Amino acid sequence: MSIDLSIFTNYGPQLLLGFWMTIKIVVAAIILGMPFGLVLALGRRSRFVFIRLLASSFIEIFRNTPFIIQVFMFFYVLPFYGLYLPAEYVGVVALAAFGSAYFAEVIRGGIDAVAKGQLESARATGMSDWQAMRYIVLPQTLPIILPAMTNQTLSLVKESAILSTITVGELTMAAITVQGETFRPFEAFIMVALLYWALNETLAIIMRRVERKVSKRSSGGSRAVPAVSAVKDG
């Protein structure tokens, strides 16, 4: 099988346009999904049963159903209720919802990993639950959760390919179009695979830098997390 290099030059701009759309959608989904994931994680430990139930149902549903089904639900069911959004917006919402459920679980794990005495000592000074989270617990959670948050972000990039099924003009959609016009699937898809790989590799490198910076800042050069209450109360 010979490689037709002219496809890269002729259809390169079209693929790059799709690539740009993928980047925009993923970034928007992260900007929406991470804060919402935090809200879900905090909702799971609310003192109101109703909020706890709501948050955990959301998380369980979005973690335990196929993403493609979620995308179809958003795409075909929203108009049924009179909500007409362009496909790209539906894509962002679906990806953000899906991502937030995973982000929430990672954040919750991070909160649980911070020693219980940290929250207690903050509450004992008179901080509200939210203040204790905001100033004492969550900052210590950050270095713990960053690696897992990076993994979830990388998987969002890959999952975004599914949005091609609802006509979002992102990278995979562009590849399908090019393939359809040229009947050269190998060139089209190898190009796209390389672009996804480059994007994730870049993200991974950036996040590793951030991880190093955060863990350094959060504990003056040594370990970020205290040895979980080395002393047992007795």
Place this chain on the structure above:
Amino acid sequence: MAMDTGKMSNFLEMTGLVKTFTGATALQDVSLNVAKGEVVCLIGPSGCGKSTLLRTANWLTPADAGEVRLDGELVGTMPDQRSASKQAKGLNAVRARIGMVFQNFNVWPHLNVLENVVCPQMVVAKRSRNEAEKKALVALSEVGLEDKKSEWPDNLSGGQKQRLAIARVLAMDPDLMLLDEPTSALDPELVSGVLAVLKRLAEKNMTMIIVTHELGFASSVADRIVFLEGGHIIEQGPPDVILQSPATERLKLFLDKLNITAFQPKSD
């Protein structure tokens, strides 16, 4: 049943406290009043409810029955008729007046020494950064840590961590301090530094409840020693009476055991 020592003013009033954990009753109808400026030391065998009693004082552990008041103000009660948000607000406000020091320090590792002391002042007491830093430096010098203000907690010794925890409490100008075995987690050579700080506070008439196994320290700072066992207050009174001539057999046994083990390496 608790005996009342008949103090004139009851600054902290803990009344009829009951606390049951699954499988263990920690407090069985305990009442304890503490006067302003009084230093009370809680002693008793492991698992007798000392920590639980201390933690109900600021409602960190909510009791199943009974109530706690500070200066007449409700800290917590069960059952509580107030709405959840009123409860939380009132509790946070009164907790700001009560400082707590934990056995395992609970300093905040992501904040440096100065920021550990500044943070609750700004967040809870709503002080400006300027004012909070000034107060923090005073508090740090009171515990002998002024030269460590830019250090990270991870680089402090246990004794320094505990003194930092005390400074964090002092900067909030507490009306009451609760200390749960403040020296139990320390290497022996670091204990005296922390106890010296607490002694100075006692001399300055800070109201304190201190859970401790250091009987020598208790007898020198306490106005009253309270002996707990099995979730009951068994005996209480001035240190010389409690330590020299205990009235109950159980206290006698406890003191004998402590005196014997005091000269042996700690096993727990």
